[in-house]
Amino acid sequence: MKKxxxxxxxxxxxxxxxxxxxxxxxxxxxxxxxxxxxIDDKSFNQGAWEGLVKYAEENDITHQYxxxxxQSTAAYVDAIELAVTGGAKVIVTPGFLFGPxxxxxxxxxxxxxxVLLDADPHSEDWTQFRAEDNVYSIYYAEEQSGFLAGYAAVxxxxxxxxxxxxxxxxxxxxxxxxxxxxAEYAAAELGLADVMVKYHYTGNFDDTPDNKAKxxxxxxxxxxxxxxAGGKVGNSVMSAAEExxxxxxxxxxxxxxxxxxVITSAMKELGNSVFLALEAYYADEFPGGEIVTLxxxxxxxxxxxxxxxxxxxxxxxxxxxxxxLVDGTIMIKKDTDAATADLLxxxxxxxTIE
Numbered sequence: 001m002k003k004x005x006x007x008x009x010x011x012x013x014x015x016x017x018x019x020x021x022x023x024x025x026x027x028x029x030x031x032x033x034x035x036x037x038x039i040d041d042k043s044f045n046q047g048a049w050e051g052l053v054k055y056a057e058e059n060d061i062t063h064q065y066x067x068x069x070x071q072s073t074a075a076y077v078d079a080i081e082l083a084v085t086g087g088a089k090v091i092v093t094p095g096f097l098f099g100p101x102x103x104x105x106x107x108x109x110x111x112x113x114x115v116l117l118d119a120d121p122h123s124e125d126w127t128q129f130r131a132e133d134n135v136y137s138i139y140y141a142e143e144q145s146g147f148l149a150g151y152a153a154v155x156x157x158x159x160x161x162x163x164x165x166x167x168x169x170x171x172x173x174x175x176x177x178x179x180x181x182x183a184e185y186a187a188a189e190l191g192l193a194d195v196m197v198k199y200h201y202t203g204n205f206d207d208t209p210d211n212k213a214k215x216x217x218x219x220x221x222x223x224x225x226x227x228x229a230g231g232k233v234g235n236s237v238m239s240a241a242e243e244x245x246x247x248x249x250x251x252x253x254x255x256x257x258x259x260x261x262v263i264t265s266a267m268k269e270l271g272n273s274v275f276l277a278l279e280a281y282y283a284d285e286f287p288g289g290e291i292v293t294l295x296x297x298x299x300x301x302x303x304x305x306x307x308x309x310x311x312x313x314x315x316x317x318x319x320x321x322x323x324x325l326v327d328g329t330i331m332i333k334k335d336t337d338a339a340t341a342d343l344l345x346x347x348x349x350x351x352t353i354e
Contacts, residue, residue, distance in 0.1 A: 027087020028064035030056050030278065033079045035095030036205055036231065039065050043231050044270065047253040048094040048117060051271030055278040062087070073124055076101035077108075084109050090281055092274055093117065096169055100124040106132040113286055115277045117270065118171055120291045133288035138273050141295035142171050143334040144325050145266035146178025146227070147185070148303050149249045151321055152264055153225055154186035154195060156313040158247070162198045162223045164215060164237060166205040166230025173335040175229040175251065175266060180344055180351065181332050185321075187348040198223060200354045205231035207239075215240035225249060225263065238262065254304040263309040269300050296325040 032052050034045045049065060056063040066083050068075040076098060083091050091112060093102055096119040103121035106114060113134050120137040122129045131137055153161060163179050165172040180197060187195045198218055202211050215226055215237040225247035228234035234250055241248045241261035250256065250265030273294055280286050294300025302322065307314055324330040333344060344351075 028062045028083070029087060029089050030061055030063040030092075031083035031086070031088035031090070032063075032065040032092040032094065033076060033083065033098070034065060034067045035093075035097055036071055038067070041231065042255055042258055043234070043252045044094045044117070047268070047270030048092055048274050051274030052092055052278065054271065055275045059282070071097065073100040073104070077104050080105045080109070084112055088112060090115065090278060092277075094270070095119070096171065102135060103128070103130065106130075106135050110134055113281055113288065115274060117273070131289050131291060135289065136277055136287050137291040138277070139291070139293040140171070140268040140273075141293055141301050141334075142174035142266070142268065143178035143181070143332045144296050145268065145301035145303070146175040146229070147182035147325070147330070147332050148178075148301075148318070148321065149227055149264060149266040150179040150182025150184075151186045152182075152303060152310065152313050152318065153227075153249065154183045154192070155190070155317060156263075156310045158224045159187075159192065159195045160222050160224045161196065162215075162218045162226035163200070164211070164218075164226050164228050164230065164233060165201045166233050167203060168201045170335050172201070172229050175227070177334055177344060178332055179227050179266070180346060180349055184344075184346050184349045185330070192348060195349045196352070197349055198352050198354055202230055202233050205233060207232040207235035209236075211236035212240050216244060219244035219246045227251070227266065229266070234258075254306075256304065256306070256309065264303050264307075267302055267304065269294070269302065273300065296322060
């Protein structure tokens with residue numbers, strides 16, 4: 001009986017040690033913390049996650065994502081700490097809401113690298129901005145992908161458009177400003193006299209009955225296609241478009257699989273930029289402390305290379321205008337360049353702000 005108790009005690013000690021060491025032995029080297037929404041949101045979270053997964057699977061690296069308990073800086077920091085405890089060496093944080101969380105986390109976890117998308121580290125009251133050597137901040141030239149979307153829509157024959165953004169944060173504003181300028185540029189090329197655009201910020205990034213009703217009313221009034229730049233707002237717009245037999249332009253990633261109404265999407269190459277950041281880390285070339293904006297010149301933004309849902313707009317049309325963005329022939333105003341009540345000094349496009 002005494003020998004049995006000794007054996008049992010040894011077994012429990014070994015089992016306990018194994019249980020305690022499990023997170024370290026089988027931790028996740030690469031991690032992503034989800035922003036508002038889920039990992040399969042067909043938008044920002046999913047685009048960034050796909051890039052992380054691609055690199056991890058190609059290089060046989062363990063990886064995991066973590067979902068915060070709520071939308072707050074404290075909850076985001078808690079999720080980051082959970083990822084670090086789980087063995088994360090690089091953490092991807094997709095979205096402007098992560099700015100304050102990474103501002104704290106860069107000091108709390110100096111040996112962990114952070115890839116921060118659409119933000120740079122700042123205090124919660126926006127009075128301090130600081131990116132340490134363990135943070136790589138990536139922005140995107142949304143005004144360029146918005147421009148391409150507006151250009152393609154008008155070149156394809158749409159002249160009654162809508163822009164339905166989420167919150168009027170810089171990235172969404174840039175999408176909208178670019179969209180208007182793209183429509184204007186195409187209208188000038190075609191010699192059109194009048195293109196109409198309804199312009200609205202929902203104040204949220206959600207799929208709601210109110211957002212669907214707004215989109216439905218626009219379609220009923222004659223709007224042919226709506227650029228939905230607001231996360232889950234796009235789901236509301238797609239639902240309204242399906243019922244009205246109208247069209248949608250998606251955002252951030254290729255959203256055409258979500259609905260037959262989506263003719264194209266103003267994309268940020270989220271997955272590609274995450275992949276390249278991880279590649280740099282494992283090559284001991286992590287660009288810590290840098291804040292970059294990726295545009296057409298580095299394939300940081302663009303439209304999906306499938307133009308089958310357009311009637312007349314083709315690959316050659318896209319390549320021609322894309323090349324003009326790359327070489328600087330076309331210069332686009334963005335949120336910091338135009339803040340008037342009329343949004344931009346347009347001559348052909350008539351904007352109605354709602």
